[in-house]
Amino acid sequence: MSETLPTVYEIQKVIAEADGIKTLVFKGNFDFAPGQFVMVWLPRVEEKPYGIWRTKTGEFRITVSAIGEFSKKLTSQKVGAPVGIRGPFGRGFSVLKKKKVVLVGGGFGVAPLLGLAERLEHCEVNFIIGARSKKFLFGEKYAAKMGAKVSIATDDGSRGTQCFTTDLLAKILEKQGKLTPQISGGVDAVFSCGPELMLQKVAQICQDAKVPSELSLERMMKCGIGVCGSCAMDDSGFCVCREGPIIEGERALKLVEFGKYRRDSVGERIEF
Numbered sequence: 416m417s418e419t420l421p422t423v424y425e426i427q428k429v430i431a432e433a434d435g436i437k438t439l440v441f442k443g444n445f446d447f448a449p450g451q452f453v454m455v456w457l458p459r460v461e462e463k464p465y466g467i468w469r470t471k472t473g474e475f476r477i478t479v480s481a482i483g484e485f486s487k488k489l490t491s492q493k494v495g496a497p498v499g500i501r502g503p504f505g506r507g508f509s510v511l512k513k514k515k516v517v518l519v520g521g522g523f524g525v526a527p528l529l530g531l532a533e534r535l536e537h538c539e540v541n542f543i544i545g546a547r548s549k550k551f552l553f554g555e556k557y558a559a560k561m562g563a564k565v566s567i568a569t570d571d572g573s574r575g576t577q578c579f580t581t582d583l584l585a586k587i588l589e590k591q592g593k594l595t596p597q598i599s600g601g602v603d604a605v606f607s608c609g610p611e612l613m614l615q616k617v618a619q620i621c622q623d624a625k626v627p628s629e630l631s632l633e634r635m636m637k638c639g640i641g642v643c644g645s646c647a648m649d650d651s652g653f654c655v656c657r658e659g660p661i662i663e664g665e666r667a668l669k670l671v672e673f674g675k676y677r678r679d680s681v682g683e684r685i686e687f
């Protein structure tokens with residue numbers, strides 16, 4: 416597929432996953448790593464970045480949370496509607512074999528982690544899924560079908576435990592003895608996607624526990640190919656579309672902007 420020109424795909428299926436969250440399924444055989452993203456173009460509307468995942472070869476999916484004008488238009492598209500796709504772009508998650516891993520996802524951030532879970536061969540997968548409440552919960556059934564051990568955290572306790580995903584993560588790492596580094600064994604890696612304040616906490620817990628983590632970052636994206644500079648972070652110009660969106664937790668914690676602010680389409684700061 417072209418990096419600069421969209422290829423038009425027709426929507427094959429629309430799945431209502433949770434309140435305001437839909438998955439659009441497309442037929443397509445191109446290769447991508449879990450954690451990579453595509454630029455999605457609606458003719459006569461706009462183009463925006465979305466993570467891609469799949470449950471089997473021959474298809475790809477995007478899962479969209481309807482929050483603004485573009486995402487509401489995208490989630491109201493019907494089967495057969497044409498959508499332009501450019502990509503895949505960026506760096507994906509590391510795919511491990513025969514390891515013990517924890518996946519931590521919040522909201523639509525669960526989607527790329529499902530794509531990762533599907534590729535973690537012979538791994539023991541603990542999948543922590545978070546949402547504000549039961550009606551916004553996405554991904555539980557997919558994760559269970561993929562053989563993961565699923566734990567749910569909701570803000571209001573309407574499903575699973577009333578706590579944050581990061582509380583469940585800390586508990587797992589503690590149980591494995593990883594928060595006291597002299598005890599060996601336990602979790603080999605943590606992968607996470609979701610709100611940035613959650614990612615910051617995940618990175619800190621993992622750093623304290625001496626467990627490697629990888630996180631999926633989001634910044635304003637226009638070109639997706641490292642040209643326009645709108646996704647750059649800090650003075651170093653860390654380019655999220657090219658060098659990310661997946662980044663090691665320890666590296667993210669060194670970025671000044673991480674967990675503090677992002678920039679809008681004209682470069683103004685927006686605090687988290």
Ligand SMILES: Cc1cc2nc3c(=O)[nH]c(=O)nc-3n(C[C@H](O)[C@H](O)[C@H](O)COP(=O)(O)OP(=O)(O)OC[C@H]3O[C@@H](n4cnc5c(N)ncnc54)[C@H](O)[C@@H]3O)c2cc1C
Binds near residue numbers: 465523526634637660
């Ligand atoms: C790498 C990456 C992967 C993403 N994956 C998903 C996904 O799988 N599912 C999903 O629902 N959303 C995903 N997003 C967010 C998505 O691109 C849109 O920002 C979101 O759907 C809101 O767009 P909107 O126009 O409806 O809302 P708006 O009200 O216009 O925007 C809401 C917020 O979205 C952010 N945003 C707006 N435009 C962009 C842009 N061009 N690039 C980056 N951020 C922007 C801004 O922070 C803005 O404040 C991803 C973003 C990035 C950078």
Ligand code: FES
Binds near residue numbers: 636637
């Ligand atoms: S989106 Fe243009 S440089 Fe990253």
